[in-house]
Amino acid sequence: MNPQWRSFLESAQGHFDGNSTELLNFGDAAGELQAARQQTVVVPLTHLALIEATGEDAKAFLHSQFTSDINHLGANQVQHAGWCTAKGRMQASFLAWRQNERYLLALSADLQEASQKRLQMFVLRSKVRLATLTDSTIMLGLAGPQAEEALAESGLPCPASPMITDQQGEITVMRLDGTRFAVLAPASAGEALWQKVVGKARPAGTAAWRWLDIQAAYPLVTLATKEEFVPQMADFEKIGGVSFHKGCYPGQEVVARTQYLGKVKRHLFRLTSQQALKAGDVLHSPDNPDQSCGMVMTAAPSPAGGYEALAVVQSNFSANVRLGSLDGPPVQAAAVNP
Template structure:
């Protein structure tokens, strides 16, 4: 991540995981989790990277690669998008929006470098430029009952509807749902934005944002789950991340066949557990002796104690799910889209 951004956050008492770019907390992780459920929080989204695709053929290139309909992504709108292998497995997921004639995309930070490098391989002679914006742009998450008021008081744009954007003076706000926003801003504005937004929003670490993602059933592909899921296994089509009416893209035939033949046996579930959960952990059922019955996709500590997660689980084994092995601790699974 941008070292200047990290230094600024450390000066604001942010504590980072030594093994990753995750910002753990600002001194009181438990209180920050409580605030995520009851108050308004401000989270540096250090677990995301930011890419930009520009050039006169950027739209057609992304449309030919992603699972969603980039051709109809209008200015002022945002959408989820997946990028699949030829076998239909998601190798990255994005939140994408227009920035003038260019397109910006958040992606899991641990996948950004490999994703950018591999996407570059498919550009060939197309008039497209892929750029990492990590050094020039910061990403902030704002969530809670006073989120809109915090944006307005800070003089920032506030989009009115979910999955829409508003831009002013180089700052873009993306509304994810009724009370959650992603803010993309020039790096040099970090101190001013932080000061203004933290008047009404409590600074919090990425675990608080991950917990909100679990509540919102937002399935993020990370390095730990790369190439593990067909989009429908993660219910990705239910958040607008897949178009079944657009042209070809990598894996499109398998994704479409899976949809129309109704062969999806695994879906997105919320897990609760007293044991720690982490992305990529296998799930098993004593009722299935052949193979694992699922995998954790994302996880976070819960404000009420224990842990919560999103996982892809084989539906007919969802009532008897164990972590790590068939003899491992049992976890509770509830379908996100029953």
């Protein structure tokens, strides 16, 4: 994370969790959550990192590593992509898009260093250069009924469709869904951009964006859930994150066999709980005492009180889920894609 950007956010009343990149709030965590539900918010996406892949072999290299079809990723298109182990378990998930001949990959910040280092191991003689842009680029999340107006008043373009980017000079705007956008800008432009956007959007911490991710059913892999899930367990194929028509990639045989044999018993669920939830929390069911029945992927406090989360849960035990142990507090689970 760019240290000047962090210092600026702190001067704007942003509170971080110690030395981590987790931006807790701007002084009113509860009010920020309510604003995320009803108003327009701007959230520094400090929990994400950015990797750039360039070189004449960049497209072929990424296509050979990821679960999605990078070969047919059009200019300014965005798609979900997973990166699996040989056993088909997701070790990272990305938002991937192309700008001219370079490829950009947004992922959980706690996976960036290890993921980039491991990707580099597979480059071998390919003409590919991987670079970290996290220190030179800032990312803002913008969400709510006035998000498009905030972009317009900031002199920024508004992509017409989800999973499309548009550019204004060195600034890129990505529409994630109907009312959510990600804005990427050089770190040197961060302060000026922030001052423009906050005229229409209330600053909010990372928890507000995670809550919005939960509403959008966006399954982000983090360090706490690394190598825990086959893509279909997180319904990753339902958001375009898996191609079953491309060539080989790490774990491809496992992913394909899982799909065509129809043996996926675990899927993505939304959880509600009065107890605090966090990524990596293990779930159990008294109806299945021999093993756990799921794991939390991402969680946040709820504007309605309590907590909400996305979790991978074994479907036939979802009616009786407990947090942490067989006699732990009950958790309500509802299938994202029933």
